[in-house]
Amino acid sequence: MAEEPTENISGGVAGGGVEATFDPSEAETRAEAVVDELGELYWRKAYGGQDAFECLVRTVLSQNTSDVASQPAHDSLMARYGSADDDGGDLARRLADAEQSELAETIQSAGLYNQKSEVMIEAAAEIVDEFGSENAFDEYVREADPETVRGRLMEIRGVGPKTADCVLLFSGGRGGVFPVDTHVHRISRRMGLAPPDADHEKVREHLERDVPAEKCGFGHTAMLQFGREYCKARKPACLDGPEACPLYDYCDRVGVDEVEESVVDPAEVVADD
Numbered sequence: 001m002a003e004e005p006t007e008n009i010s011g012g013v014a015g016g017g018v019e020a021t022f023d024p025s026e027a028e029t030r031a032e033a034v035v036d037e038l039g040e041l042y043w044r045k046a047y048g049g050q051d052a053f054e055c056l057v058r059t060v061l062s063q064n065t066s067d068v069a070s071q072p073a074h075d076s077l078m079a080r081y082g083s084a085d086d087d088g089g090d091l092a093r094r095l096a097d098a099e100q101s102e103l104a105e106t107i108q109s110a111g112l113y114n115q116k117s118e119v120m121i122e123a124a125a126e127i128v129d130e131f132g133s134e135n136a137f138d139e140y141v142r143e144a145d146p147e148t149v150r151g152r153l154m155e156i157r158g159v160g161p162k163t164a165d166c167v168l169l170f171s172g173g174r175g176g177v178f179p180v181d182t183h184v185h186r187i188s189r190r191m192g193l194a195p196p197d198a199d200h201e202k203v204r205e206h207l208e209r210d211v212p213a214e215k216c217g218f219g220h221t222a223m224l225q226f227g228r229e230y231c232k233a234r235k236p237a238c239l240d241g242p243e244a245c246p247l248y249d250y251c252d253r254v255g256v257d258e259v260e261e262s263v264v265d266p267a268e269v270v271a272d273d
Contacts, residue, residue: 016049017045039222054067056159069109096125098117152269193210196255
């Protein structure tokens with residue numbers, strides 16, 4: 001079984017959570033069967049344990065960019081703002097008081113650094129004002145009703161469903177949360193696990209309905225990796241033949257024409273009907 005990369009939103013070994021094994025059983029849905037196969041191909045892990053505010057910051061950094069770009073930005077941010085100081089302040093307090101231009105310079109490798117720095121400073125100030133400390137925010141994320149937490153996180157400017165779900169999963173350790181990024185959105189519709197024209201929220205509803213709660217976390221991270229290695233947006237592995245993709249037999253290949261070797265977004269298939 002492959003080792004989980006450290007350069008992703010879950011942070012690999014350093015990202016919290018524990019390796020998990022699940023009793024082999026016959027999958028009740030095709031989505032569960034796909035996740036089981038991904039678990040065999042990559043890893044199986046139960047998530048949780050990341051600091052909630054740092055997880056929020058890390059996810060904001062990852063928006064609209066790659067891990068290759070966001071990881072150095074995260075490292076630079078933590079080097080400048082993450083160390084303990086004499087007054088006992090935490091990362092949220094330090095970012096709430098940060099100079100926006102300085103923070104933007106620190107995270108510039110992540111792209112959209114002016115926008116992301118503004119979002120982080122506003123989020124930090126909002127969290128400090130409402131919860132008082134990172135620890136209190138951490139406790140809220142882990143113990144309050146998940147839907148309430150999700151809704152509250154999405155009230156923060158710049159925090160959408162995927163970011164909120166990542167905080168719930170990687171910090172709160174909430175089972176049954178399946179964050180939907182661009183890879184998950186594309187693969188789920190291409191494989192036929194969700195309607196071809198489903199938006200991110202509709203894909204999430206289908207996956208969380210059809211995948212057991214304890215498998216959603218590694219289903220998300222493994223599907224993301226699968227999208228990077230096999231089910232790419234413009235040239236999925238199946239164009240090289242059935243043997244090139246380990247999940248070929250589970251896939252409807254919506255929007256993929258293997259004869260013409262052409263690929264369109266699954267939603268375009270519906271629009272043409």
